[in-house]
Amino acid sequence: MSTGIDMAPLTGTAEEPVLEAVGLGKTFQVSGPPTAGGRRKVVAVEGVDLTLRAGSTVALVGESGSGKSTVARLLAQLLPPTAGEVRLHGKPVHARTGRQRRRYVGEVQLLLQDPFASLNPIHTIRYQLTRVLRLHGNRADHRPTEEKLVELLTTVQLHPAGQFLDKYPHQLSGGQLQRIAIARTLAASPSVLLLDEPVSMLDVSIRLGILNLLAGLKEQQQLGTLYITHDIASAxxxxxxxxxxxxxxxxxxxxxxxxxQHPAHPYTQLLIDSAPDPARRGRDANEIGGIGQGGGAASAAAPTGCPFARRCPYAMPVCLSQMPAVSEVGTEAEGHRVRCWLNTPETAGEARSPRH
Ligand SMILES: Nc1ncnc2c1ncn2[C@@H]1O[C@H](COP(=O)(O)OP(=O)(O)O)[C@@H](O)[C@H]1O
Ligand SMILES: [Mg+2]
Structure with missing residues (x-):
């Protein structure tokens, strides 16, 4: 019953792809109870296609355990994939070592959610930024290191730069540290930024400032950006x-x-309903099960149907037995696609009103 459409990204955009995931998958082997044979498979990521282009941002949205960080770690080459491949400038990236790996790590920078964990507590900011400049910095830039350090801190809006360079991480606030962590990624002159929930551990009052900074950097430096979040409103x-x-x-x-504006998948609708928006009226997220539990990776024992079927208020028999085909939500050119039997003409007629 396949429609012949797949979840591949839109092609034909002006910018060439910088970083791509093609059919990317990761299955972890984890130890399980001895009665179940001792080992268990966790399918964390399956068949993910995405394309990052200079100056534009792709958001990966989902609740905890849906596989977002695993995608980021696969793209950053911190983990080897068990299926599919990563391509940088169109060329497949295989397990790299030595200089090749260093070049890759410089070009594809990962920013983590916890700035306290991502900076080394025993070194000053100056030391940490200088190290990245030496290892990965732009070799064609012959200016004195001090000038580059001041420029980096100015770019992340920490003024005056001298006040921050000789500090240790514990002397700075979470927001300042995340700005330093951003400066550290920029020191490597990357072409790709992978942002794994970059503001979720920061005070709500400073999140927008950091997001604005990242949005500006993407424009100015023409970075291909992956923005991971559980908050679809920020995406x-x-x-x-x-x-x-x-x-x-x-x-x-x-x-x-x-x-x-036109979410087609019941899970996307749930995410939108769960996003805080006091102005919105309509269904409460709790009506269809609420967000929180249940987004974890499918285990090998999971049914073959739609991964959301057991939580879906509109589930039909086919949803429990067959993975949904991918279909277009609007015209093909719009590039809006959904993997849901509700949107497929052959099965949409079977849909009933939500079960509660
Ligand atoms: N190293 C690992 N070993 C075993 N399972 C893992 C490992 N890393 C992640 N997982 C599992 O993969 C799934 C996806 O995790 P993750 O990518 O961290 O999700 P998210 O970032 O969306 O919260 C989870 O079920 C998690 O427990
Ligand atoms: Mg995560």
């Missing part, structure tokens, strides 16, 4: 394209405006 603000992940699968993707 709409920040990204050009949204990919919604559930249990390791991309279940809906498309231009941010279209996915958030």
């Amino acid at each position: 709409r603000y920040f990204a050009d394209e949204i990919l919604v992940m559930y249990r390791g699968h991309v279940v809906e993707r498309g231009p941010s405006e279209s996915v958030t």
Whole structure:
């Protein structure tokens, strides 16, 4: 019953892809109870396709355990994939060592959510930034290191730079540290930034400032950016394209405006209903099960149907037995696609009103 459409990203955009994931998958082997044979498989990511282009942002949205960080770690080459491949400037990236790996790490920078964990507590900011400049910095830039350090801190809006360079991480606030962590990624002159929930550990009052900074950098430095978040409202603000992940699968993707204004997958609808927006009226997230538990990776024993079927208020028999085909939400050119039987003409007629 396949429609012949797949979840591949839109092609034909002006910018060439910088970093791509093609059919990317990761299955972890974890130890399980001795009675179950001792080992268990966790399918964290399955068949993920995404394309990052200079100056634009793709958001990966989903609740905890849906596989977002695993995608980031696969793209950063911190983990080897068990299926599919990563391509940088169109060329497949295989397990790299030595200089090749160093060049890759410089070009594809990962920013983590916890700035306290990502900076070394025993070294000053000056030491940590200088080290990255030496290892990965732009070799064609012959200015004195001090000048580059001041420029980096100015770029992340820490003024005056001298006040921060000789400090240790524990002497700075969370927001200042995340700015330093951003400066450290920029010191490597990257072409790709992978942002794994970059503001989720910061005070709500300073999140917007950091997001604005990152949005400005993407424009000025023409970075290809992956923005990982569980907050679809911030993805709409920040990204050009949204990919919604559930249990390791991309279940809906498309231009941010279209996915958030016309969500087709019941899980995307749930995410939107769960996003804090006092002005919105309508269904309460709790009506369809609420967000929180249940987004974890599928185990090997999971059924073959839609990963969301057991939580879905509109589930039909086919949803429990067969992985949904991918279908277009609007016209093909719009690039808004969903993996849901409700959107497939052959099965949509079977849909009933939500079960509670
Ligand atoms: N190193 C690992 N070993 C075993 N399972 C893992 C490992 N890393 C992640 N997982 C599992 O993979 C799934 C996805 O995790 P993760 O990518 O961290 O999700 P997210 O970032 O969306 O919260 C989870 O079920 C998690 O427990
Ligand atoms: Mg994560």
